[in-house]
Each structure stands twice: as C-alpha cells, then as structure tokens.
Amino acid sequence: MKNSNNLMTPGQVAKMSGVHINVVKKWIADGLLSAFRLPAGHFRIEQDEYRRFLSASGMPTPEALGDSADDSGQCRRILLIDDDQAQVELMKAFLEQQGFSIETALDGYVGLIRIGSFRPDLVFLDINMPRLDGIEVLDALFKQTASDSQIPLPNIIVMSGEQDPEVQQKLSEYPVADLIRKPFSLGGVLDSLKSIYSEVA
Known part of the structure; x- marks a missing residue:
C-alpha cells in the first residue's frame, strides 16, 4: 500500500510547478510523469516520482516539496x-x-x-x-x-x-x-x- 503522505494530486503538482492542471495531465498522458489511478478514477503522483520528473526536466525543486534526506533526516x-x-x-x-x-x-x-x-x-x-x-x-x-x-x-x-x-x-x-x-x-x-x-x- 502506498503512503498517502507521499502522494500528490495533479492540482498540487500544477501549483508547485507553476503550470495549469491540464499541463500536468498532459505530462501524465505523454508518459513524462508517472501516476496511478484511484478506484474513483483520480490520479495520484508519488513525491519521489515528481522529484525525478523535475530533475529530468531541468526544473528546480520547490521548497514546499521538502529536502531530499536519508532515514536519519540528514540532508542529501x-x-x-x-x-x-x-x-x-x-x-x-x-x-x-x-x-x-x-x-x-x-x-x-x-x-x-x-x-x-x-x-x-x-x-x-x-x-x-x-x-x-x-x-x-x-x-x-x-x-x-x-x-x-x-x-x-x-x-x-x-x-x-x-x-x-x-x-x-x-x-x-x-x-x-x-x-x-x-x-x-x-x-x-x-x-x-x-x-x-x-x-x-
């Protein structure tokens, strides 16, 4: 089971990325950003996948997303x-x-x-x-x-x-x-x- 604390909605991704939600949906449709569907049909994106997408796209990591850290909380x-x-x-x-x-x-x-x-x-x-x-x-x-x-x-x-x-x-x-x-x-x-x-x- 996926940790719900690490999941993001397309709307949250859009807000952090500074784009319209339809742009995020296109990223998903084009296979650039991996997402999965909930039983109700809504998309969810894992934070690690969003970080990977940002890095691959040359986009800065939003401060609100938090630091990449190890299990001890050490910054990476x-x-x-x-x-x-x-x-x-x-x-x-x-x-x-x-x-x-x-x-x-x-x-x-x-x-x-x-x-x-x-x-x-x-x-x-x-x-x-x-x-x-x-x-x-x-x-x-x-x-x-x-x-x-x-x-x-x-x-x-x-x-x-x-x-x-x-x-x-x-x-x-x-x-x-x-x-x-x-x-x-x-x-x-x-x-x-x-x-x-x-x-x-």
Whole structure:
C-alpha cells in the first residue's frame, strides 16, 4: 500500500510547478510523469516520482516539496560546480542514482548564487573555471560564513588536476572535506561520499 503522505494530486503538482492542471495531465498522458489511478478514477503522483520528473526536466525543486534526506533526516543536497558540462552531466546522473538531490553550475559565479538558493550540504568544486575560479569561490564562501553565523557552511570536495604549487598552497588554507585529482573515476567520487554520508555503500 502506498503512503498517502507521499502522494500528490495533479492540482498540487500544477501549483508547485507553476503550470495549469491540464499541463500536468498532459505530462501524465505523454508518459513524462508517472501516476496511478484511484478506484474513483483520480490520479495520484508519488513525491519521489515528481522529484525525478523535475530533475529530468531541468526544473528546480520547490521548497514546499521538502529536502531530499536519508532515514536519519540528514540532508542529501549536492551542488556540482564545474565548467566541464559533460563531466557535470555524468556526475549528476550517477549521484541521482545514489538518491541525492542535485543542482549544477557551470562557473564559479553562478555556483555562489546556487549555494545561497539551493543550500547544499555538499559541494563538488572545480578549480579552473571562468568568471570565478574555485579558489575565489572558496574565499568568498568562507568569508561570507565567517561574517554571518546564520549561513551554514557546506562540505566542500575539490576536484582538480592543478599541479601549480601556489594553487596547492592556497587550497591547503581551506578546510575542505576532500580533494579528488582529475581525471577521476565515479568510484573515486563514491569513496569521497563515504567520508561524509555514512549510509553510502
């Protein structure tokens, strides 16, 4: 039996998505959004299915839908900041399979904005990026959290193939959770996650 607390009506989905209910019904009819019928003929959508649909469609997750969390209530939001779009898409698909809620940014400037709006508890951060590089993002982020204790500081996993000793020295000044050397495998990503999320197998 499905948990009624996790079910949504097409009207609720429409309101959260900012569209007309007929648009939601078309999503269902076209097979884009999975739903099931009650004995009376009304549709119901599971929240996890709605989250999957939002992610697949590139739509933001409404705050009213709540955070993706594990059984202990631990937040499972991850932000990927990297200008390598192919790598970002690969990691996003992999992490979503692990049950994480994912947002992405293709440069450091947008990344800082997403940190403020998405409030991730973990950030994968590239170093060499346009507009703001990873070092500048770290500097801005730590200065911001130092001046405002109300802003939570996410865990940071740095992704870098940078060999410059000066960059290495700058990185050592920040308490990042881990450093993954590029190029890396998805297995390496999983190993880093285990140091932060105890439930990751």
